[in-house]
Amino acid sequence: MACNMKILETINSKLKHRLSKEKIIENAVKWGLGPKTMEILKRAVNVEGLGAMPFTMYDAPPIIERALEDDAIVYDVDGREYIDTMAGFAVSNIGHHRREILEAIVDQFSKIVQYSEMLSEVRIKLGEKLVSITPGSFPKKVYYGVTGTDANEIAIKTARSYTGRPIIITQWGDYHGRSIGTIPFTTSFSTWSQNYPIMGADLNVVRIPFPYCYRCPCNPKADSCDECDESCLEFVDYMLSHSYYGLRDPSTGETNVAGFLVEPYQSAAGYILPGDKWIPGLYKLSREYDILYLADEIQTGWARTGKLWAVEHYPGVEPDVIMISKSIANGLPFSVVVGKAEIVDSLGPGAHTTTFAGYMLGCAVALKTIEIIEKENLASVARVKGEKLINALKDLMEHHPIIGYVEGRGLYIGIEFVKDRMTKKPATEETKWMTMRLMQKGVLVKRAGYLGNRFALSPPFTIKEDTMNRLIEVFDEVFSEAEDKFSIKGKD
CATH class of the missing domain: 3.40.640.10 (Type I PLP-dependent aspartate aminotransferase-like (Major domain))
Structure with missing residues (x-):
């Protein structure tokens, strides 16, 4: 299958570009991580194997310190606030510290x-x-x-x-x-x-x-x-x-x-x-x-x-x-x-x-x-909040050609990004860039997909409506930036 061959090509390419300590620190500077984060990150690359998940997910990961109990918000060691769309790989469904x-x-x-x-x-x-x-x-x-x-x-x-x-x-x-x-x-x-x-x-x-x-x-x-x-x-x-x-x-x-x-x-x-x-x-x-x-x-x-x-x-x-x-x-x-x-x-x-x-x-x-x-009937909570978030993302799709597909049930939501909707060419580089740009603007997302061109959203069920609205606003901004940066255009 062509899709499977593309995956193997991507794997072979990735093997030639293993992470290095120097590259992670360089990325941290590039993306403007805070001073405490920088200090701890320099220690981290010397003590943790570079195959650890945080180094795989982000070019330079933030250092998370605490979370709000009643929302989907986490903070790094520099006090920077992030909307959490991951819940620790869908672990903290009921909230980070009930x-x-x-x-x-x-x-x-x-x-x-x-x-x-x-x-x-x-x-x-x-x-x-x-x-x-x-x-x-x-x-x-x-x-x-x-x-x-x-x-x-x-x-x-x-x-x-x-x-x-x-x-x-x-x-x-x-x-x-x-x-x-x-x-x-x-x-x-x-x-x-x-x-x-x-x-x-x-x-x-x-x-x-x-x-x-x-x-x-x-x-x-x-x-x-x-x-x-x-x-x-x-x-x-x-x-x-x-x-x-x-x-x-x-x-x-x-x-x-x-x-x-x-x-x-x-x-x-x-x-x-x-x-x-x-x-x-x-x-x-x-x-x-x-x-x-x-x-x-x-x-x-x-x-x-x-x-x-x-x-x-x-x-x-x-x-x-x-x-x-x-x-x-x-x-x-x-x-x-x-x-x-x-x-x-x-x-x-x-x-x-x-x-x-x-x-x-x-x-x-x-x-x-x-x-x-x-x-607390959290299955119903996830369903209702998920419907709102999915509908908001589908609304974004109407004026963002970089979005190829939105799907989900409850607060289990996938977004696929493409260079062109007609060809469905995966926007892998663009998705990686958006992951880091969103981090800069206070949103943590999980980049995933067969071809590395999807976001997987699984926020805690405690996410508030105001936070979801802010999430959509930041997505809107970053998707527009990516479309400008990578010259992705819809039909005229």
Whole structure:
């Protein structure tokens, strides 16, 4: 596919231009970072590996010190204010430092923090809550972890254990982690560009195209997202039904596939949504071919898309296993795998554990986070605020030719930038410049995308309407500046 070749070309180019300490400091001067930030940044480049995420996301990252409790505002060490559209990779959904969370931390810390060799009641309470609020009417059980990567490794291990089959199918553009165990299942731009050739050795991975509607890989001439979905589903069905793709045992005709490991919406790829037919269609194929459906809701979960889980936008879709992390403990490292009881129980004693799995402090904070989400109906809050922000961005699109596409659900929003709407040529350089210019003007955004030409917006649910209005005003200014700087013009 032409799109995939472009990604590989970009990766090879990036490998030739690794970061240097000198370049980061030079960029900090260029973009006018404050004196305290400069002093700390000079220390940072000498003590942290240059592959650390802040150096990847920004040419020169600000040094964040604190945040407001009741809005989407953070401050750097120089006192500069920024509108936060990232929420720490969609971690601080309910806000950066809720008082109720602090109280839950203090209460549990005063008792015991971690003793994972044994069970605890707070751990059992959390498990009981999770099996009651995740999709599926069947009996469920949980496995605890610490990170989203950890949760995905548990899911992969469990699927193979339960089915006795080796192959895991994932989507091109999915992000499931950067550990040596999960890199084979991750094909996001940043992961490939920064990790190649240090890739995992798992050979039993098959990638299928994701119906990236704006750049449909299965049908570039598709007139709608539904048509793109249908084309991609036909391709997947064809792969599953023919033995020469290696997904069926030629002697028995039975599938060799343990599970579909999929993000409902693609997060690290820039918050890309499929059409409405993809998720139900892929789930239907999983039932027809006796394949487990493993839903990575690590970024899309906990009300982010306007429902508690992204798959709940599609009635009847009940994942066999669902992976949860990020915002579940509002900033504390924590993850959970929830799945059909018989699947979870297929792992034998000691088959999976980590030192901090199910630690009491994390469990207590997760319970409090869930309580706040339910009590304040934050799924509805995300839906209403998201609709306002998406509509405002679509209004900007009418007079900003650099915007090629806007999509989203709830406060999970993607913006794609192009040099030309007719050709859809990606505005990669322009997007990188806008990321830094927005930082200068007090807005922090996550640059993402298959081609590095998208913004992924996931502000805390606490973002105020005045802050959203100010965000749109700054976007308007910077988009205009970029169009002038890079000579991007619409139709005359």
